[in-house]
Each structure stands twice: as C-alpha cells, then as structure tokens.
Amino acid sequence: MAQLSRFGVSLEDDLLEAFDKSIGGQGYQNRSEAIRDLIRDHLIQKKVGKGNEEVVGVISLLYDHRTHHLGDVLADMQHKASVAVNASLHIHLDVHNCLEVIVVRGTADKVHEVAGKLIATKGVQNGRLITTTTEIKH
Numbered sequence: 001m002a003q004l005s006r007f008g009v010s011l012e013d014d015l016l017e018a019f020d021k022s023i024g025g026q027g028y029q030n031r032s033e034a035i036r037d038l039i040r041d042h043l044i045q046k047k048v049g050k051g052n053e054e055v056v057g058v059i060s061l062l063y064d065h066r067t068h069h070l071g072d073v074l075a076d077m078q079h080k081a082s083v084a085v086n087a088s089l090h091i092h093l094d095v096h097n098c099l100e101v102i103v104v105r106g107t108a109d110k111v112h113e114v115a116g117k118l119i120a121t122k123g124v125q126n127g128r129l130i131t132t133t134t135e136i137k138h
C-alpha cells in the first residue's frame, strides 16, 4: 500500500462549509476521499490532450475587476500567447465580477500551458479549460 502523507490547507470558512455540504450530498464519508478524487481527476485531465495535436481551447476566467491591473495583465498575456487567440468575450456579471471566455488554437501542449498560466494568475478566482479538436480519429 502506498504511504500516506498529510498536509494542511488554509481556506475561508464559508468555502470549506460549502465544500463539505457539496461532498456530503455526493455521499463522501470524509474530506480526504473527496480531495483524493479531485486530485486524481486533476492529474487525469492534465494527461488528456497532451502533445502536438492541434486543438481548440475554450478558457473561462472569473475575476474581480477591482484586482489591481488584472484585466491588463490578462490582456497582455493573450497578446503574447504562443497560441492563436481567436476570440475573447468579456461579460460584466455584476458590480465587481467579470467573466472572460477566450477561444484559442494551438498544439495541446501550448493550449494547456497558456490556459494554465492564465488560470494561475493571481486574482483569478476560478478558471477552466475545455479542449476539443476537429481532428477526430475514425
């Protein structure tokens, strides 16, 4: 059996409460099992779509526009991206929150790299990448 490691995580009370409620509803007996599944899924998703195949990526970013220069930083990253940025949609969700949806094209590796950097940018509260391709193998 693999050796187990313990680690501490700091997060806001309301976020933890919402997480516990959510995993409880799914039938998880404890947080560890839910977090293990999340980590496994994270690693599997990282594997999917790796390589030099041309893919289309749809990146969503949720952030608070009051975060210092964040809009400019995200725009700058798109200008300098190593993939083709085909479209960018900005929606002002409410007084402070913005949703940006960016469509990019490039190799799977590059699309994942660019999306990873955008999503990891300080101030981005939630980010997702969906990849697809027209190169469907029959």
Ligand code: NI
Binding pocket: 065, 090, 091, 092, 093, 097, 098, 099
């Ligand atoms: Ni906005």
